[in-house]
Amino acid sequence: MSPRVGWPTAGREGTGTMQLDNVAAYGGADSGMVVFLCTASGRVLSASPRAEELFPADGEQTLRERLESRLRLNTTPSLGSALIDGEETSLAGLMDNREITLGVTPLNDHQRMVVMIESLCPPTSLDSLTGLPDRSAMLERIREIQSDGEGGHRLMLIDIDRLKTVNDYLGYHVGDRVIRDLAVAMQAAVPDDVMASRWSGHEFMLLIPPRQAEHSSQIAERIRSAAASVRFNAGEKATQLGTVTVSIGHGALGPGETSRTQPRDQLSSLNAAVYEAKRTGRDRVVNADRLQQPSVYTTGGALDRAIHEGRIVAASQPIVDLKTGEVVADEALARMITPEGDVIPAGLFIEAASRLQMAHRIDFEIINQTITNCVASIDHRPMAHFVNISGDFLQHPELMEQVISNARAACECIGGSGQVEVKPLVLEMTEREVLEDTADAFSALKPLIDFGLRLALDDFGSGYSSYRYLLDMPFTFLKIEGALVQNMSESVRAQKIVQHIQAMAKDMGLITVAEFIGDARTADMLREMGIDWGQGFHFGRPEIIRPLTNHNRAMVHDI
Structure with a gap:
């Protein structure tokens, strides 16, 4: 498109003010056109209202300096060269x-x-319903700001309250409207x-x-007020839903002193702010920078x-035979290592x-590390290695297949056959983590059980349905609720x-494990x-399991 289309050409020898008046006469400045009159060196002589x-202006800025705060040119020549050259x-x-x-x-x-001359985003990056830029367009701009180290921007996430109810109750056509x-x-x-x-x-x-940025809260409140003006317009049913409300979270964007969170955490912080707005009643605004506790997001x-960077590690806690005092097993407990080296407990x-x-991903990491630890400890007395699994893990059969494959490879590393025999790995689960249908849980676990892994029921005595799991699942170990032991x-x-639990477990041939033993007196009582x-x-x-020796690492390099 030629830049001369629709532009005034008369009056070129007049003053700067005359030129902008000519533009106004052609419907430019008065209709919102962005027009500047400047010298060949870039000094701004005057500007249209829309341009202002x-x-x-911030002091004696050149045209380039005024534009560069929001505008990024991607062509040659530069703006300065174009002004000096004197060519259209x-x-x-x-x-x-x-x-x-x-x-x-x-x-x-x-x-x-x-x-x-402004144009909207390319059609491929526009939302078809609203005509607004879509998620990809916004993410591209966010990445530009973060990669360039620009500071001072803020993001605001607006969530329409109860939109699912609107769709279900009034229809998707109303929700779209x-x-x-x-x-x-x-x-x-909002400002332009x-x-x-x-x-x-x-x-x-x-x-x-x-x-x-300093007006973010006011902008959010204006949006909240604007939402209240939107009507459902779907007959009598709409009145029962009240007015449209939104929950809003806003927070700083960009690295540096303008943001207290790292760039990759900022979208999660916004989600946390919106979640807090909904948790406290909806139809409100929350500043993500002022949240006191880290949210789930x-x-x-x-x-x-941490998972991607290998900072989820196993911490091993010993389990002893109360009669002999010998260590007969351990439990691998998940820990997260921060980039600074701090150890974060699973709780x-x-x-x-x-x-x-995401629990299945943690389970998978810890199970694989425990398998590796089994290989690394082949020169020591055989032990059982307990690992916790979640209900989420049971929903991922592909991970269970990979566990079996890794365990079979570990058996081959130490000269085992990998055929059905009792394996040192014990899968530990609580009743609240097992699937509601014990038949489904058993079906999901059967490949692991058939491979030779044993099961332990954790926190026995903390709920009402533990007996049903004992009836339907082939547990070998019964771990007693820690609160009972502590009291x-x-x-x-x-x-x-x-x-009573011990008597029942003995009759059923189960091995009992008491957790949370904090002193010798409690240990003596349990032994008796x-x-x-x-x-x-x-x-x-x-204790965090130490890195493998080179010898053992070579043995499990394929695991």
Whole structure:
């Protein structure tokens, strides 16, 4: 497109003000066109109202300096060269992820008129329902800001409350209309230099430039008010749902001192803020930078990186024979190592892993490390190695197949046949983690059981359905609820319950393991009751399993 189309050509020898008046007369400045009049050196003489709004002057800035805060040119020649050359030319670039064209027209030897023509994002990056840039367009702009180290921007995530209810109750055509009307209302409510995008089915994302950052809370409140003006318009049923509301989270974007979170954590922080807004009643605004505790999303993001970077490790805690005092087993407990080297116990991340359906990935990591540890300890006395598995892990048969393959390879490394025989690996699960249908749980576990792995029921005595699992599942070990063990020294009732569990387990041929043994007195009481094995700080704290020797690492390099 030629930059001269629709541009005024009369009056080239007049003053700068006359030139902008000519543009206004042609419907340019008054209709919102971005027009600058400047010298060949780039000094701005005057600008249209729209240009002043989008690119306000900050002292004696050149045209290039005024534009570069929001506009990025990607063509040659540069703007400076185009102004000096005095030839009509057009320069392509991006502004807030929208394509723009700068048309440079010489008015005389000393003056240039620069007109910016905006276009929306390419059709492939536009949301078809709202006409807004889509998620890919916003992500591209976010990556640009983070890679360039630009600071001061903020992100705002807007989630439409109860949109699923609207779709189910009134129909998807009403939900679509709500999304479309909210997009229009939202755009009218926010400053022009804020980039709005359709982030997901029920979410919008806004990119707020540095000069608007301090007004983020006010922008959010304007959006919340705009949402209240959107109507369902679906007959009498709509009145029962009330008005449209949104939950909003906003936070800093970009590395450096302008953000207290790392770039890769910032989207998780926004999700956390929206989650907090919904948890506390919906229809409200939460500043992600002020959240006191890390949310499941923030923890989940850190956990995901730790898994990819090999920072989920096993910590081994000894299990002893209460009669002999010998170490007969250990339990591999998951730990997360931070980039700074701090050790995070599972209790601080396992809830996030469960809620975000990441537990199976942790299980898989720890099981494989335990298999490797089995090979590394072949020169020592044979031991049972307990590992925890989640219900999430049972939903991934492909991982169980990989575990069997890795275990079979480990058997071959140490000269074993890999055929059916009792293996040292023990899969430990709690009743709350096993699938609701024990038949489904047994079916999922059968390949592992057939391979020779044994099962342990953890936290026995903490729930009402443990007996059903004992009836339906082939457990070898019964681990007694730690709270019962901890209360034994002070509670006769706790003692009687533990004694009852031991009697039942003995009749069923199960090996009992008491957890959370913290002192010698408790260990002695358990021994007198006939409890088989014990575990707890009295016998040893969990320790990170040390790296393998080169010899053992070579033996398991294929695992």
